[in-house]
Amino acid sequence: CCVMIEIPLFVILCINTECCVPDVCRYPLGMSGGQIRDEDISASSQWSESTAARHGRLDCEEGDGAWCPETTVEPDNLKEFIQIDLNLLHFITLVGTQGRHAGGMGNEFAQMYMIKYSRDGSRWISWRNRQGKQVIEGNRNTYDTVLRDLDPPIIARFVRFMPVTDHSMNVCMRVELYGCKWLDGLVSYNAPAGEQMKLPAFPVFFNDSVYDGAITHMMTEGLGQLSDGVMGLDDFTQSHVYQAWPGYDYVGWNNESFPSGFVEIMFEFDRPRNFTTMKVHCNNMFSQHIKIFRQVVCYFRSDSDWESTLLSFSPVVDENDPSARFITVELTNRMANAIKCQFYFKDAWMLFSEITFQSDRAMYNTTLVPPTIGSPTNTPPDDPTHKIDDSNTRILIGCLVAIIFILLAIIIIILWRQVWQKLMEKASRRMLDDELTASLSIQTEVFGYNHSQSRVTNEQESNAAYERIFPLGPDYQEPSRLINKLPEFAQSSEEPNGAPHYAEADIVNLQGVTGSNTYAIPAVTLDLLSGKDVAVEEFPRKLLTFKEKLGEGQFGEVHLCEAEGMQEFLHEEYLFDIPEDQPVLVAVKMLRSDANGNARNDFLKEIKIMSRLKDPNIIRLLAVCIYSNPLCMITEYMENGDLNQFLSRHEPEGQLALLSNTATVSFSNLCYMATQIASGMKYLSSLNFVHRDLATRNCLVGKNYTIKIADFGMSRNLYSGDYYRIQGRAVLPIRWMSWESILLGKFTTASDVWAFGVTLWEILNFCKEQPYSQLTDEQVIENTGEFFRDQKRQIYLPQPVLCSDSLYKIMLSCWRRNAKERPSFQEIHRRLSDLES
Structure with missing residues (x-):
């Protein structure tokens, strides 16, 4: 990270001609991308050379992982700061902060901070919001990025971040500024x-x-x-x-x-x-x-x-x-x-x-020449005698240069469209390897424990320095607060038993051993469950025979195993059609012995949660191995594997299938499997659990088309192409995600409903095609923007050949823009049951 990124010249031209409008002017100014030089970053003090100001770059882990002042920060003593010199005046609309993560070893962050700015380096001004408040709410942990709108925006060359505390504490910061050049001058x-x-x-x-x-x-x-x-x-x-x-x-x-x-x-x-x-x-x-x-x-x-x-x-x-x-x-x-x-x-x-x-501005050479590494961006010439030329000559030269660059831009765009799409399609299918599996949560506050170790791995991300942060409110990527300010996005209040909705409650996100969050769980629910004893027994490791590795992540692995004598450890509610002397096929989640304390605690919490999930269409926890390392949890596994692979090996009933002697699945059985998935999700939604990764790859198939919902699809290299890496932070199943999950970081039961619509589409296509296969990953994200703008230009998944009009209406209802208008899983289950009958 923190390297200078070469940007095509036509991109620089577009950026420099943006009007300074807060809703438009939201580009990273170069702390994370490296355009801001080390010598332009200073601080009041530093703890050591490894925590110097130059290490205070957002999303970077160089040195000891952040800027840290020499002493602890005291209340009412605002003397410590990290300062950025932008060399030219900029219109700054947004700021971002992180703490010192240092690969899980850091624990310092700024809970609050103030901004001071200057246009000339001598007169410093304290930023205040429109209500007169100076203190900005900062971070709650070391790894998440917290973005805050500056409303009003500021016009400045120099900016200082000054940590604020209400008690003596150690703080460290990584920061970024967002905006654009102040062209007015x-x-x-x-x-x-x-x-x-x-x-x-x-x-x-x-x-x-x-x-x-x-x-x-x-x-x-x-x-x-x-x-x-x-x-x-x-x-x-x-x-x-x-x-x-x-x-x-x-x-x-x-x-x-x-x-x-x-x-x-x-x-x-x-x-x-x-x-x-x-x-x-x-x-x-x-x-x-x-x-x-x-x-x-x-x-x-x-x-x-x-x-x-x-x-x-x-x-x-x-x-x-x-x-x-x-x-x-x-x-x-x-x-x-x-x-x-x-x-x-x-x-x-x-x-x-x-x-x-x-x-x-052309006479100052500020827009037609790209900035070079190691020199201030667009610094005007020192010799004032060369600033004035004949106006007609300037106009003529300007027109000729503009025409040349327009032609170059057209050529570059044509080449870029051809090459870029191929690169993106290849990159999207190789991004999930041993070290890239990350938390499914897109929320800034729940990116997972491996956030800081993420690295930019494809060419698309090399231009991330000029990705715009869109204006979605001052609490961007904090849905629990944003929902109060955007009521049209709020989730329906029709929740079972009056329990607090995911978007209205403190959420606990368990870091799964394979890098995924199994479920997003309201803190109140976790507290209730955690207060109970784990109703699951210890299983002898020697009775497990490892057959195949299903997947792995940063913290652990998932293995397919045979368990001997499992029937003795099961309650009567488990009905296995297997003789007692035959082994039972199970999935074993195993925590690596070198996993950190956070991962270990989450693993034990996951056991508690999984032990309480009792539904015929949800994978059940059967037993555990927690008396010695490595910790293991043993769950059901279905003999026919996951639904994606199962359907891709089958064909719809018909003459073609008979001629090719291919295994078939009837339309009624497809509906039966979809109904079971809806039933399992109905159960999870009744507990206010949000799955976040519902897809056919996360559904297992047993005898007689029995379906059980699981959660470890993300860990499998087989499905790496189904996940997209967003700016090095999270591996996300964007083709199954609702628009508000991608743009707002908001995951609710309604976003699971959206994913169910995509899963239903997969089923009726026999998993022969990836959703939005005609679109690149970037085009899928752009399409979510069309849902946000709601100008009737959004692209929907087409009606599958086998899909009836009534089934397609269910899909379309799952993809409604307004989350409140999407059906509940109770309604979906009822409608599918009616069709099935």
Whole structure:
């Protein structure tokens, strides 16, 4: 990790032309990818050279695994920090943090922290959210990445992360910044303070509430709402911001306070620029005596003196449409490092929510040349005499260069589409090996104990530094909180016995020996189960005969074994149609002797949980070997293996099968197996257990088409192509996952219902084809974005040839965008039972 990634030039062009809008500008800025150099990362102190600031990179485990200050962090003593120099101003919308995992050896992390930032390296500003809170909630363990939106975003070159504690403790941090380059170059604006409007129903406050400079009767040396990328609504009394007061989105002034008839705003920039346009977002609610400005007069300062030549512009005032709008002012390629504009009133009030500038950046060589390793990104030339050239020549050269790069981009895209898809298809099928098996949980907080040891293994991930973190709320990847803010995504409240739903409760995720989480279990349920004695007996190891290794992961292995005398250890509820003198086929999960303490504890918890699962369609725990190492749990295994392999060896009944003398399965038996899976999932959902990996590979087949749901499909190299590695963090069955599981990290009974629909599709296709086989893994993820946007462009799995319309309707109902509208497993089981009968 932490290596510089070569990005195709057309990608850099696209990134640098993004508008600084919080919902768009969310790219990693280079801590984890290596674009930020070691010498640009500093700290107040360090515990040792192995915990120096350069080791504080997100997702990296170099040195001792993180930045750690020299001393313990004390309450009310904010002197320790890790600082990042981005070399240029950036628009920063999101931050990410981790603790020191160090391959399971670390236990230090920051539970809280503050952000300080600076645009010039001398004046430091403490970030506050829109409610005035400075402290940001950090990590709860050492390995998970916790992402927090900065709302409002900040414009800065230097950023400091400062750990905060409520008691003396050791902390360590790994960090990342997300955003994009601040192309405006604006470093401050000075303007009169916003004023208050008194409406009959309530007062409206037009102050700049997030301005980070000095505020008296004037606002000086800061930036705020006029540069935060948020445009005000047509109705100025409404706001984009939750719990904001009327008028929050606008900065506004009344003409009675300005005898001269205008409001003067001065804009300071990072260096001399060649300005083309200024865009001012104005409210035009003329029914409340608010209109866009009548005229604007602008003055330009090139060095230290203001030029005598001014620019005047008068927009067409619209008295028919009250919508807010951008007014574009042409600045005619004027050179300046500061602009002073006087906005003249047309009516009693003038309200602005955003002012942006466009300048000619090609003369600074900032977008057409990719950054090189070891030099500051897009640093402007040192010689100011070469910054100005004939404008027509610049325009001509710019057009020619743009055409060349467009042609190059087209060629690269054509080649990329052909080569990339082949590489991705091959990579997706070799990513599951001995050390890549990881936790099924996509939640940032439950990636599993091997999170820090993950490594980027395919070419797709080499471009991960420019993967965008999409705006899904400040608690991104924390569904238990996000669900309160996105009610349309909330899971149905119709849960059995009023038990807390997965998304509404603290979740315990057991790290399975093969790397998977067997089930996601509400903490309250685990507490109840853990309080009981394990109702399972110790089995003599000498009576186990190992036949075949089924799979393995970081912490253990799964073996197919024959157990002699197993009948003596079973309760009457187990009905084996096997004579007592014959061995019983079982699966043995074995914990490796070198597994860490966390894995061992989870193994014992898994035994407790498995011992309580009693359903004819769920694999049962038969016995254990826990009195000596290695620890083992012995579960049922079915003589016909897993459902995926079983069906792939069979054909549907018909003339073709008769001619080829192939084993067949009838349509009614297919429905019978699907009904059993629904029955088993109905049982799990009644306990509020979430499986997370329901698929035919995790269903076992016994005599007479008996089905039992298992959990160790992920551990088998046979199914490595069914799992996709997301940025080195988790191996995920994305083709079976709901859109909210992939995008929000949200796993619920409703997401299991989605996976059941895909499993039903597999069954009716006799497992001859992988779901979405015509799509690459990346295209599958893109398709989930279409479900999120819900613009009717999402791709559904097609209706199988053997599938009746009624069965396909069940599938489609499982894939509804709104989780609340998906059927419960009780309903699915009833509908399948009706079809079967």
